Amino acid sequence: MLHKKLATIEDVAALAGVSIATVSRALNEPTKVADSTRRRVSEAIAQTGYTTNAMARNLRMRRSNMILILAPDVGDPNFSNILVGLETEASKRGYGLLIGNTQNDPLREADYLRFISSNQADGLILLTGHLPYGIGEAEGSMRLPPMVAVGEPVPNADIPFIGVDNLEAARIATEHLIAQGHKRIAFIGRSSGRAVNSLRERGYRAALQGAGIAVDPAMIIDGDGTTESGRAAAELMFVRDHLPTAFFCVNDATALGVMISLNARRYDLPADFSVMGFDDISFSSFVTPALTTMKQPRLNIGERAMDMLLALLEGGEPREREVLFRAELIVRNSVKAPRTRF
Amino acid sequence: MLHKKLATIEDVAALAGVSIATVSRALNEPTKVADSTRRRVSEAIAQTGYTTNAMARNLRMRRSNMILILAPDVGDPNFSNILVGLETEASKRGYGLLIGNTQNDPLREADYLRFISSNQADGLILLTGHLPYGIGEAEGSMRLPPMVAVGEPVPNADIPFIGVDNLEAARIATEHLIAQGHKRIAFIGRSSGRAVNSLRERGYRAALQGAGIAVDPAMIIDGDGTTESGRAAAELMFVRDHLPTAFFCVNDATALGVMISLNARRYDLPADFSVMGFDDISFSSFVTPALTTMKQPRLNIGERAMDMLLALLEGGEPREREVLFRAELIVRNSVKAPRTRF
DNA sequence: AGGCTGGATGTAAACCTTTACAGAGCGCAT
DNA sequence: ATGCGCTCTGTAAAGGTTTACATCCAGCCT
Known part of the structure; x- marks a missing residue:
């Protein structure tokens, strides 16, 4: 009701003195129409302000x-x-x-x-x-x-x-922790239902095994990838009093939760605990300490x-x-x- | 090419033994068709798996x-x-x-x-x-x-x-700082081109004037709302050595930049400086110290x-x-x- | 009996393109 | 002259709806 009345291909054709087929061709297969005609059509289009009606085209083209x-x-x-x-x-x-x-x-x-x-x-x-x-x-x-x-x-x-490649990336992340000297590395964010979580867990396990470190089931905590789940997981480890030296978190949001828990307990990061994330979401570089993580080329x-x-x-x-x-x-x-x- | 051949309204009409107009009405103005007919149509629809072709409808309805x-x-x-x-x-x-x-x-x-x-x-x-x-x-x-x-x-x-209401909200934010006892309050993120920034600056000015505090032009620093611009603005104030006790930032991203600068300079927040943001974006609650800010009901x-x-x-x-x-x-x-x- | 009303349905146009097919015009070889 | 091929253009169908208008029929009133 606001659009007055849009020009159609017919208006253009009339103005240019050709048939609608020619107008259509001038637009879609320019080589198939004579130069002089094409010019007349272009002019008519400019004059009428014609734009192809996408609905009609879509209907016809079935796309x-x-x-x-x-x-x-x-x-x-x-x-x-x-x-x-x-x-x-x-x-x-x-x-x-x-x-x-x-x-x-x-x-x-x-x-x-x-x-x-x-x-x-x-x-x-x-x-x-x-x-x-x-x-x-x-x-x-x-x-x-x-x-x-x-x-x-x-x-x-x-x-x-x-x-x-989640498995490979998780392996690299874990190997980085191992290379720093960590042997008791927790995996935060296990979730059998989520493919990504499973793959990252497998990468974690592969790295440990590759380094000859036994996988300790108590070091693997469930989580759904939210910040809150990360916080809860860390708290759980403190309650059980079975602590790692490093936390490898299934993603940055989880890592943030872990850091919140550690900060609340007045630990000095990264001196007391190392935390590694995954994803490199925007604020990971702003948090203190800035998060070491795996960056996805999103x-x-x-x-x-x-x-x-x-x-x-x-x-x-x-x-x-x-x-x-x-x-x-x-x-x-x-x-x-x-x-x-x- | 994957969609085999979709059922059209005509298929439904044939199967139900009615005209396509009736099918259309059965779908769009059910009260206008007899109960018995409507039932037959529904059944035919279920049987054929018909769905209205939105392109055709859109073309016809011009919507x-x-x-x-x-x-x-x-x-x-x-x-x-x-x-x-x-x-x-x-x-x-x-x-x-x-x-x-x-x-x-x-x-x-x-x-x-x-x-x-x-x-x-x-x-x-x-x-x-x-x-x-x-x-x-x-x-x-x-x-x-x-x-x-x-x-x-x-x-x-x-x-x-x-x-x-950006002006009003900025006024409230600034008044909160004033109520805490601040008198030298910086505004970080002035930008005459951006309507939001201007409104928030006006709110800031209104609050100061309302409290009888003179507006100090040196306390108003330009910025485009990015984290980096916040960091640079804070640095600039230190270079000039003309410091506020509180920073009111045009948005949380800017506030984050200010905090990064202050942290890098080893200040103790919020003891040494107060920082206030605007927006309440997700990570504002995770940053240390957690950011006081104005929340938009997005x-x-x-x-x-x-x-x-x-x-x-x-x-x-x-x-x-x-x-x-x-x-x-x-x-x-x-x-x-x-x-x-x- | 005739006419009128109102509900249910059908017919066909309109929405605006793209494109297969046919036709026109022209040059050129036979 | 005829025919062939080529380039350019036009005609008309098809795509799948919605809806104004016409039609039909039953019921009801006078």
């Missing part, structure tokens, strides 16, 4: 040029840069991004699939770590759209994954993931099952050699 | 049910929760969110407007604090779409604004903004020119009475 992003929480500092990467690549290739914040609510996940089933999105990016609820239910109801998983792999499903991950999805969309078969980036060890001040106190 | 969000950086911790609020309300009302990350690049802003001009988005949410470049240029080319500004008001344009702001935009879209005239929320003073540990050192 929306839109990608649906499913994420549990777009505010998560770990996602934000991935999002930017996704967006950069998508926008460069003429695609738009539809965001679906699911809060891990199955209902919302299912609801967002309406964009897929109603043809409003051509592909799907999964940041959730699992297939959206209700995607494969009714038999003929919905074919799986092209999709890729980013950050968190999707277990038990044949979906291309783009992310960091921007690259996002770009690569979008590139892969679009290739899938335009090309057909996926070329790779997974693309693993290397995480980079960022050395700051939260890790030091252990005190030789015994 | 996309899509909202474009223009933000300089979706990763900004200050935006993230606003985004969640926007998303919650939009999704509740059946709208989708298109994200446009502009990085403050005029080209990208202009590019994103293609969604508006090509009818792929019905409305616009501006988190940028200014009209997108290229919106009012060519005369008839593009009518202004319905839009609202969130977080940052848009100067010199008649656009509804939803956000916090979720509410987002929801309200979307509500307002949709009302504009569906109703017509805006009911309010602006909706101001009150920011809440969050008292933590970074503010204390000044040392009586002279």
